[in-house]
Amino acid sequence: MTVNVGVIGAGMIGADHIRRLTTVVSGARVRAVTDIDAARAAAVADSVGARALPGDTEVIGAGDVDAVLVASWGAAHAESVLAAVAAGKPVFCEKPLATTAEDCLRIVDAEQRHGRRLVQVGFMRRYDPGYREMKRVIDAGDIGTPLMVHCAHRNATVPESYHSAMAAHDTAIHEIDAVRWLLSDEIVSAQVLTPRRTAHRFEHLQDPQIMLFETAGGARVDVEVFVNCQYGYDIQCEAVGETGTVRLPDPAQPAVRTAGRSATPVLQDWKERFTVAYDVEIQEWVDSVAAGAAGGPGSWDGYAAAMISDATVEALRSGRIVGTGIKARPDFYA
Structure with missing residues (x-):
């Protein structure tokens, strides 16, 4: 099974994850990309054969997107993750899960109401x-x-x-x-x-x-x-x-x-030190999505x-x- 991924945020870490999903990780394909800088989103999407979309709502709602990777700035994480949970789509969120503990609890509560774990947080250590x-x-x-x-x-x-x-x-x-x-x-x-x-x-x-x-x-x-x-x-x-x-x-x-x-x-720098960790992290996330079973650090870990x-x-x-x-x-x- 190929996991079709929509990426929210095409800055330094987002672009690096898009590269990783395209050239390092097996079993994944980037389908859609969005960023607050539309030109950057378009350039990154075009480089991997994906399409650029106006915002996170469009990425999460896309019919050909199976799972979502959130790599936008921290203050925007909570709403994107909550929207992915509401859509029933697995979501990988770079740290922080949210910039306040209250927003983290909103995600914890939403995930429990959904009835199954969907969220993984990017604690790559x-x-x-x-x-x-x-x-x-x-x-x-x-x-x-x-x-x-x-x-x-x-x-x-x-x-x-x-x-x-x-x-x-x-x-x-x-x-x-x-x-x-x-x-x-x-x-x-x-x-x-x-x-x-x-x-x-x-x-x-x-x-x-x-x-x-x-x-x-x-x-x-x-x-x-x-x-x-x-x-x-x-x-x-x-x-x-x-x-x-x-x-x-x-x-x-x-x-x-x-x-x-x-x-x-x-x-x-941190990218050089933890390159392997990032590769393994995203590969295991893709594998868990394909298997329908969440793994790794989750919403509760983000809240704690x-x-x-x-x-x-x-x-x-x-x-x-x-x-x-x-x-x-x-x-x-x-």
Whole structure:
């Protein structure tokens, strides 16, 4: 079966997913594309033999579109996802599922009323080979009960438009989801410590930040977010258990020996670091659509991540430990 996909948003990530669906993923075809920039939508659609449509309503309602991929700007996600659910069409939504927890809950409620899972959220860390091996080790009990998780998320630089709350909402959101998934445990509180600020930042930005989380089971998690580290894009994660540890491997890079030194290069951007994860993520989404069975992180995970990141921003602003206030998970998402 070929899954015919309509894509909403043809910017950087949307265009990359269209390329992926066309040249990397098997069992899929892009049929329709829309973007707020009509000329861009037309150019991208034409490049893959699809047609450009005026808006998300037309893409979702198209008779030859089986499933929808949402890659527009975050504030537009909720309405597109809700429309896809109302149409009974599976939808892959890049993070965030919505920009407010309230809108995430609207999607959760709509999906439950529909009676079957239709939504997958683009938390691609779950598809990275290193993270998947960490998950296997933890689930197998090879390190005993997890006690602590140490994470770091470093970017070389960020633009002036990046502000302090984005450290939680846009950056650490990936660690938040990955930790929930790795530990099969919910985050119940957040705290933020603010070290001395780097000189390599814009004046309005608190950078770095150290985020401290506690899970319902009592595990402690620390996440260093440092978005002006200067040297590259560096993702680290280590889980410490009662009998051992498991650490995320660095991406394989050649070791160069010259002039009395041995060195390995550091990747410079997220696209290069997680290319394989994105490929696997979209392939598995297409496969699940073809099989009629939803998989991967869903609406509930999008809601929980929104609640936790909101609590983290409140903790940054108040200096307090803030409860995440996540509702009890419905059996529908068990």
